[in-house]
Amino acid sequence: MSLVLERPRMPGIAPLLVLASVLVMASLVILPLVLVFHDALAKGLPPFLAALREPDAIAAIKLTLLVAAIAVPLNAVFGVAAAWCIAKFDFRGRSFLLTLIDLPFSISPVVSGLVWVLLFGAQGLFGGFLAEHDIKIIFAVPGLVLATVLVTFPFVARELIPLMQEQGADEEIAALTLGASGFTVFRRVTLPNIQWALLYGVLLCNARAMGEFGAVSVVSGHIRGLTNTLPLHVEVLYNDYDAVGAFAAASLLAGLGIVTLVLKTALEWRHAGDLASGRKH
């Protein structure tokens, strides 16, 4: 609170700058959002609901949920493990691991999809082996999961590392000297200390996992009702000039975005102290 009070008063031009930024935000973010819902409901509620009840749409929703349900827990576990290593221990290759975690942020999602095609596609490195044993990865659910995991893996780790570094390892060491086993230390000391930051990271990871387009698009093959996730479904319908259908599906994704935003704000507001201070999102 005191920080807010100590802020200098705004000079005369500041209200204009605030107004300008609100206008920019409105035209770039709020207007498109409103348009999504407007176009989805352009022909009234029944066509909107029908578009969502259509078998392909239901299949896309289910597939999106399935992929997220696999990828997000995997990345939560991976993120906690990586953050634990990096924040609590000093070892050779530590900064290399940090760079590796950031890699998906810096490369195009299309590349993140393409690497799996190069590995497991029909012409890929293991393509022959997979074909012989009748294992489908590309153009199937495993490929979608792999692509999503790769793209979303920095979210949880990035959220936890600064917080865990700030907290240090003293509490864990104290718990060890008090006779706790490694797992007990993790469960009773580390996890409660990072729970809100973990939830925050999982939330962001989930939003991205469900909304991911580029990487998933490369490995999906766009088979309707089989390998189309919700974002891909939107694209397919839009290319078919089915505006209502496309915007109806898009409104689900937009709704997901809004829910994520509300939860994220609530977390930041209620548990600001338990989240890392130097946030970069």
Place this chain on the structure above:
Amino acid sequence: MAGSTDLALEIRGISKAYGRFPALKNVSLQAKEKEFLALLGPSGSGKTTLLRVLAGLEHPDEGEVRFGGEDFLALPVRRRKVGMVFQHYALFRHMTVAQNIAFGLTVRKASERPSKSEITDRVADLLSLVQLDDLGKRYPSQLSGGQRQRVALARALAIEPKMLLLDEPFGALDAQVRRELRRWLRELHDRAGVTTVFVTHDQEEALDLADRVAILSEGELIQLGAPNAVYEAPATPFVFDFLGAACRMPGTVVGDRLTIGDWETQASKGAPQGVVEVFFRPDEVAFAPADGAGLAAEIRAVAQRGPDVRIEAMVNGQLLELQAHGPTLPIGVGEGLSVRIRPMRPQVYAAS
């Protein structure tokens, strides 16, 4: 010391290096049961590394640690039953004070774990031992630094440790609280009767608290002894310097006579012969009139500094900063006057 002379802790030939930097060099020392041992040294002297070796957080490259005859190095941290207290408290921030204290009991295997009511009773006992009876339901963030450190002590004592390890426990507290807690810690140690190893860089704290003080420098044990013995006969110039303010002057020893400037006196027994360095405390000086015995000194400046008086004196071509206590100046001392000064307990070291 609480009567017993049994050796509890035996440290033999401990060496530890981080890469090419040696943190501990062949350190050996023992502690008796229920003894309060202080590890004193400047930062980088290896005192904290030694404490971490005792806790099991570091493994030495060489050497042996035994506790009660048992090979301590073979035990992992969690089986050593040492209570550790950290400079920054390291309390579990998401647990209440009572939960913090109970932690060491609740993590035991079901077969060794006390019942819930026993744990509650034990926590209540410990809370009253550290004089925080009503604060069991608070969280660490709601306590002052001094209170947090007392909770940390109660938490460490809850497991009935074989040994208490304190890593600069008062380092983060202000001077007033630090002094109060110091007395209190000593009383607590005497009542709990646990062998205690205490790391500090504050010589006053170590001399005030400990039964014996081990002084370390650059990974080596320089001197080990009772606080008074160490203070009165520092083994090296480093120890003399580290334990308090020091004046140093060149001198010579021939036979059993020590000469400093124009003053000759009895040399201490076993003093090195030839050119020496003489150390004395700036407040352990007797003043005499200019025609008396001692070193000729010319008082340059006198300044009151709180309870002390600082006296700048030119002695033998060298400016010394002396110190006197109390509201009145020693007789004959005043700015611009000539006096003679006599160090009461000069320590003589071979010139380096």
